[in-house]
Amino acid sequence: MPHIIAVFVFADFQLLDASGPVAAFEAANRLVPGSYDLRLVSLDGGLIASSSGVSLLTSSCQEAGEVDTLMAVGGWGVYSAAECEQTLGWMRARSGTARRMTSVCSGAFLLGAAGVLDGRRATTHWNRSADFCRRFPQVRLEPDRIFVNDGPVWTSAGVSAGIDLALALITQDLGEAVARQVARQLVVYYRRPGGQSQFSELLDLAAPDSRFAPLLDHIRSHLRDPLQVEDLAHWMCMSPRHFSRLFTAEVGTTPARAVERLRVEAASSYLESGQDSIQVIANRCGFQDAERMRRAFVRIKGMPPSAFRRKGGQVTDV
Known part of the structure; x- marks a missing residue:
């Protein structure tokens, strides 16, 4: 029997x-x-703008019948929708029968207004977090998460994070191999773990139109390489001194610190999403040894990798 997914x-x-989750x-x-x-x-079916x-x-929600997974989307109209008692009543009814209740972006406001999130952990778009906390103090919001799974309830951050959520649901239903193939088909990363920050170090370092944006992409895909200043300068066809001066002025940090931040970002994802040892992750991300990675984590995250992994809910032997 197929899993019936109702996207509200x-x-x-x-x-x-x-459209993102539907495509997945x-x-x-x-x-x-x-x-x-x-x-x-x-609510009533027909064309919805x-x-x-x-x-x-x-289709109207009454025509949807029993569903396996309800997914409430977000958008500017969510506030009006969250005041509709018919909509909220239908969602409350579905929460008693559906295997999973999920939301994308500010769709969490619908689940929150229906009481589905009471006493649970959840997330939403970072820009709506303060408002969400004021409206739903009974929900334990985790505003810096891409998606959060609390029992049968899944919530995701803004917009594109809905694809990450869909990949996680596909993994639960059909296994990791299928989800990985879906990610390749959609040409998206497989897969950002739910605990990863909504904010990427790569995005923070330089604007997309920066002359150094392609270099930062290159660094992220070649973390195992030495990535010395001389190597990066050569890639940019600049002298090391000229490169270092321009990079620091435009990006706001030295090339060495930028490489370190991107390695810590990648290692953070591996720590949260897998069970590989810290030494294996250190090698994979170009730190060479676990001690160097530990020092980098303490500088940037304020804690060693072992504590970061525990905080993310994955306790493993180091």
Whole structure:
């Protein structure tokens, strides 16, 4: 039997909140035919306009029947939707029968208003976090997470994080191999762990149109390489001295510190998402040994890798 996924939308919803996860489930269906039965639903059905003006044809939530997974999307219209008692009543009813209740971005406001998140951990778009905390003090918000799983309830951060959430759900349903193939089909990373920060060190270091953005991409994909200043300067076709001066002025940190930050970012993902030893991760990320990685983590994260892993909910022997 296919997993019935009901994606709930409302007027002025965010299009990518719905289309991103739907694309992931569609790709999974092509790999494992019959895995998912996708249903776009709204309160009354019909064409529902997104905030971009693009409309989607939906069935009414009453026509959706029993669902395996309910996914509430976000968008500017979420506040009005969260005040609709019919919508909230339907969600409360589904929370008693569905295997999973999920949300993308500010869709967490719908689950919060319906009481589905009471006493649970959750996340939402970073820009809505303060408002969410004021409205739902009974929810333990983790604002810096890409997605959070608390029992049968899954919530994700903003927009593109809905794809990360969908990949996690596909992993739960069909296994990691299928989810990995879906990620490759969508040309997205497989996979950012839920505990990873919504903010990337790579994005913080330089704007996309910076002359050094391609170099930072190169560094991130070649972390095992020595990545000395001379190597990076050669890649940029500059002298080491000229390169160091321009890089520091534009990026705001030295090349060596930038490399260290990107290695710590990559190592953080491995620590949260896997069971590899700290030594293996240190080698994979170019630290050469665990002690160097420990010093880098203390400088940047304020804690050693072992403590970071425990904090992320994965306690393993070091």
